[in-house]
Amino acid sequence: MKLVDYLPYLVAIWLLLIGLYGIVTSRNLIHAVTCLAVAQSSTYVLLLSIGYRRAATAPIFLDVPLGTRAVDPVVASLALTDVVVGSTVTALLLALAVQIHKRTRTLDPDQLRSRRD
Amino acid sequence: MTPSVRRWTFLVAAAALGGLLVWGMSGLPPFGDYHGVYGLLLNEVAVPERHATNVVAAVTFDYRGVDTMIEEFILFAAVIGVAVLLRNMRFEEEHEPEEQARGRRVPGTSNAVRVIGLTLLGPIVLYGLYVVAHGHLTPGGGFQGGVVLATGALLVYLSGEYVTLRRVRPQAFIDLAEATGAGSYVVVGLYGLVVAGSFLANFLPLGKIGTLPSAGTMPIINLAVGLEVAAGFTLLLSEFLDQTLVLDSTGRRT
Numbered sequence: 280m281k282l283v284d285y286l287p288y289l290v291a292i293w294l295l296l297i298g299l300y301g302i303v304t305s306r307n308l309i310h311a312v313t314c315l316a317v318a319q320s321s322t323y324v325l326l327l328s329i330g331y332r333r334a335a336t337a338p339i340f341l342d343v344p345l346g347t348r349a350v351d352p353v354v355a356s357l358a359l360t361d362v363v364v365g366s367t368v369t370a371l372l373l374a375l376a377v378q379i380h381k382r383t384r385t386l387d388p389d390q391l392r393s394r395r396d
Numbered sequence: 397m398t399p400s401v402r403r404w405t406f407l408v409a410a411a412a413l414g415g416l417l418v419w420g421m422s423g424l425p426p427f428g429d430y431h432g433v434y435g436l437l438l439n440e441v442a443v444p445e446r447h448a449t450n451v452v453a454a455v456t457f458d459y460r461g462v463d464t465m466i467e468e469f470i471l472f473a474a475v476i477g478v479a480v481l482l483r484n485m486r487f488e489e490e491h492e493p494e495e496q497a498r499g500r501r502v503p504g505t506s507n508a509v510r511v512i513g514l515t516l517l518g519p520i521v522l523y524g525l526y527v528v529a530h531g532h533l534t535p536g537g538g539f540q541g542g543v544v545l546a547t548g549a550l551l552v553y554l555s556g557e558y559v560t561l562r563r564v565r566p567q568a569f570i571d572l573a574e575a576t577g578a579g580s581y582v583v584v585g586l587y588g589l590v591v592a593g594s595f596l597a598n599f600l601p602l603g604k605i606g607t608l609p610s611a612g613t614m615p616i617i618n619l620a621v622g623l624e625v626a627a628g629f630t631l632l633l634s635e636f637l638d639q640t641l642v643l644d645s646t647g648r649r650t
Contacts, residue, residue, distance in 0.1 A: 330430055331428050332430045346440070350435075351439075352452045353455055389399075
């Protein structure tokens with residue numbers, strides 16, 4: 280078992296963990312939303328690296344003949360869904376952050392907690 | 397919980413999660429050695445069956461078309477959510493766009509930015525339409541092309557006054573475009589149910605492989621998605637811009 284065979288999976292794990300670390304230690308909600316986007320990007324890396332085939336082209340057969348070795352189209356389609364959902368979730372969370380700032384004049388999660396108590 | 401306790405709790409939990417993930421992923425096939433049955437099968441049959449040369453698009457808009465429809469409604473719901481969250485509050489007053497929010501100094505747009513932005517606007521819109529229309533042939537499609545189209549609105553904002561953007565994006569029209577885009581997908585699906593016997597079944601001639609009018613209903617669905625995404629992202633963009641430029645939200649909570 281060579282490391283290079285599993286490196287993309289390790290990158291995906293690293294992105295997930297570093298994104299979660301950012302959320303846990305965040306002092307600003309905008310920063311936390313960005314960290315969530317980083318954590319989510321690990322799923323793109325994971326999906327696309329699972330579907331990759333060595334020495335293969337994109338699964339688009341307009342100018343290459345049918346039957347050419349190509350990567351998996353299903354995970355590419357899932358990654359597309361993932362990107363769209365990710366961007367809309369980011370927009371929704373940023374709107375929430377704007378609203379929280381309007382009402383409490385702060386974006387620091389710790390200060391929000393002390394106001395509530 | 398103090399920040400340092402929180403950090404250490406996380407680090408212990410993350411080590412456990414990371415260990416589990418490494419253990420689980422060591423059972424995956426090595427990178428580049430994929431043997432998934434569905435993907436390989438689809439690469440063989442999608443072009444003869446659906447006459448679409450972009451197999452990713454064939455998967456997205458045909459083989460798993462219902463999933464994509466639901467995904468489109470996630471986008472729709474999120475845009476509505478943003479619009480509801482960022483609606484004018486009781487304590488906010490809307491000002492003329494020229495007036496800047498207190499404490500915010502917006503520098504004037506330079507002529508260079510203005511000229512380049514307006515020059516790019518036409519090509520960007522054309523390119524967005526091209527990406528939407530050729531989704532079943534080459535990389536691209538409704539989602540990607542729709543976002544490119546929405547950057548046209550961003551260019552108007554960057555290169556001109558915000559007033560211009562508010563004039564060229566009549567709110568009612570954008571709302572209508574978004575709803576039409578989302579609804580057309582369902583209508584195409586229901587028409588397939590009535591005419592061809594199952595939801596989203598193709599009811600148009602498949603055409604010659606590799607030409608623009610091919611792949612049956614796929615270009616129509618791409619167009620519907622492109623319309624919805626372009627309108628949705630323009631709406632998101634203008635909702636956020638309204639927050640910074642039009643509303644004076646410094647008023648205290650009432």
